[in-house]
Amino acid sequence: ERKIGVIETWSRKHRLLFDGVTRHPLVLSIRDGSINIASFKKWLAQDYLFVRAFVPFVASVLIKAWKESDESGDMEIILGGVASLENEIAWFKREASKWGVSLSEVVPQQANKKYCGLLESLMNPEVGYTVAITAFWAIEAVYQESFAHCIEEGSKPPPELKETCERWGNEAFAKYCQSLQNIANRRLQKASDEELKKTEVMLLNVLEHEVDFWNMSQGNV
Ligand code: HMH
Numbered sequence: 001e002r003k004i005g006v007i008e009t010w011s012r013k014h015r016l017l018f019d020g021v022t023r024h025p026l027v028l029s030i031r032d033g034s035i036n037i038a039s040f041k042k043w044l045a046q047d048y049l050f051v052r053a054f055v056p057f058v059a060s061v062l063i064k065a066w067k068e069s070d071e072s073g074d075m076e077i078i079l080g081g082v083a084s085l086e087n088e089i090a091w092f093k094r095e096a097s098k099w100g101v102s103l104s105e106v107v108p109q110q111a112n113k114k115y116c117g118l119l120e121s122l123m124n125p126e127v128g129y130t131v132a133i134t135a136f137w138a139i140e141a142v143y144q145e146s147f148a149h150c151i152e153e154g155s156k157p158p159p160e161l162k163e164t165c166e167r168w169g170n171e172a173f174a175k176y177c178q179s180l181q182n183i184a185n186r187r188l189q190k191a192s193d194e195e196l197k198k199t200e201v202m203l204l205n206v207l208e209h210e211v212d213f214w215n216m217s218q219g220n221v
Contacts, residue, residue, distance in 0.1 A: 005185035005188070006184075006185055006188035006189065006191075006196070007134075007184055007188070010200060010203060014203070014204065014207070017204065017207045017208070018142070018207065020207070020211050021142045021146065021210040021211055021214070022146045022149060023149070024146070024211065024215075025214075025218065026039060026214045026215075026217055026218045027147075027150060027214065030147075030157050030161055030165065031150040031152075031156075031157060032155070033156045033157055033158050039218050040099075040161065040217075041099050041101050042217050042219065043214075043217035044092065044099065045096065045103060045106040046106070046108065046109055046112045047092070047213075047217075048092040048093075048096065048103050049106055049112060050116065050213070051088055051089060051092060052089070053119050053120070054085065055082070055085050055089075056119075056123060057119040057122060057123055057136075058078065058081050058082050058085065059082060060123040061078055061132045061133060061136050062075065062078045062079060064127075064128070064129040065078050065133070067129070068128065068129040071183075071186070074133075074183050077176070077179045077180065077183065078133075078136075080176070081136070081140075081176070081180075088167075091167065095163075109216050111212040111213050111215065111216035112213065112216065114209065114212070115209040115213055118205060118206070118209055122135055128198075129187065130184075130191050130195055130199055131195070133180065133183050133187060134184040134187070134188065134199050134202065134203060135202055135203070135206055137177065137183075137184045138203055138207065139206060139210075140173075140176070140177050140180060141180070141181065142207070142210050143168040144169065144174055147164070147165045147167070147169035148169035148174065149169075150165040151169045
């Protein structure tokens with residue numbers, strides 16, 4: 001028997017907001033094949049910039065793990081995350097060139113700038129490991145859930161978007177997100193009330209930025 005973790009409790013408590021991200025109209029439009037390709041291209045270009053800012057954020061989580069973690073296994077999981085981002089950046093470049101999107105000319109939109117600003121604030125050494133690893137989990141998990149939903153039974157995503165969906169919707173990525181969730185749960189179980197409150201506030205903040213990011217890509221800003 002295993003006690004239910006803080007992450008599951010928060011996922012239930014904030015289900016509407018989580019669904020607002022992972023069942024966003026843009027996600028549903030990929031799933032049912034009705035997506036406007038201009039939205040996809042906009043998302044691709046903006047997410048490339050986001051991922052470039054995500055690399056130093058993940059590196060900062062690695063530093064916090066090294067300084068603060070009580071379990072040595074955390075570092076390998078986070079290091080795996082850092083390493084896979086090299087591949088991801090290369091994928092964005094290939095995908096952009098397939099779609100005729102010029103990444104050197106992309107201008108970051110307001111929602112993207114704000115989200116990258118949040119990442120940067122989380123890189124601050126004063127932000128603790130528990131907050132940072134929970135943010136890291138949330139950012140990865142919403143993409144995992146969103147894109148897995150697009151390729152589930154009964155979905156009919158455009159064939160040219162299947163590879164994108166599989167990048168985040170695949171089983172190995174789901175397992176990796178589960179490892180991050182396990183670390184976050186372990187930390188949250190031992191956290192003070194103040195740390196818990198801070199982490200929950202940050203989580204809601206991340207989810208709101210994710211909704212804004214989808215809205216931006218769809219052109220609803
Ligand atoms: C906006 N959130 C956004 N972009 C991403 N690439 C990820 C999350 C990764 O999980």
